[in-house]
Amino acid sequence: MSTNSRLHSILFNKCPRCQQGDFFVTNSAFSRNFDKMHEHCPHCGENFMPEPGFYWASMFVSYAFYTIYSLITFAIVVKWLAIDLDYFLVGLVPTLILLTPYFFRLARRTWLSIFISPRPNRVHLPEGGI
Numbered sequence: 001m002s003t004n005s006r007l008h009s010i011l012f013n014k015c016p017r018c019q020q021g022d023f024f025v026t027n028s029a030f031s032r033n034f035d036k037m038h039e040h041c042p043h044c045g046e047n048f049m050p051e052p053g054f055y056w057a058s059m060f061v062s063y064a065f066y067t068i069y070s071l072i073t074f075a076i077v078v079k080w081l082a083i084d085l086d087y088f089l090v091g092l093v094p095t096l097i098l099l100t101p102y103f104f105r106l107a108r109r110t111w112l113s114i115f116i117s118p119r120p121n122r123v124h125l126p127e128g129g130i
């Protein structure tokens with residue numbers, strides 16, 4: 001996978017601009033500080049908080065991920081493996097709860113990547129430092 005792509009930054013916790021700096025403080029979605037973000041990219045200084053409430057809309061991106069995950073698991077479990085729908089529903093809810101931190105982080109990175117195009121060679125540090 002090219003490191004100069006939006007998909008790379010979304011999947012690997014990287015800055016959507018330079019593809020080098022980390023987006024979240026920790027690389028694991030299942031750690032205590034899974035929701036802690038850098039305010040600026042530690043490598044290029046890109047602002048990760050463009051405006052107050054910017055990430056409010058990422059909730060809808062997260063909803064799309066939940067829906068896609070549910071439909072894919074439904075197709076595999078109920079249609080392909082022919083397991084009863086009740087077992088699928090009982091298993092679906094805990095997995096959705098367990099995947100909440102992962103989808104939270106994925107949705108925020110996706111939402112910011114929509115608005116920032118990748119420029120891996122650009123290094124811009126804001127005035128006054130990071």
Ligand SMILES: [Zn+2]
Nearest residue numbers: 015018041044
């Ligand atoms: Zn960066």
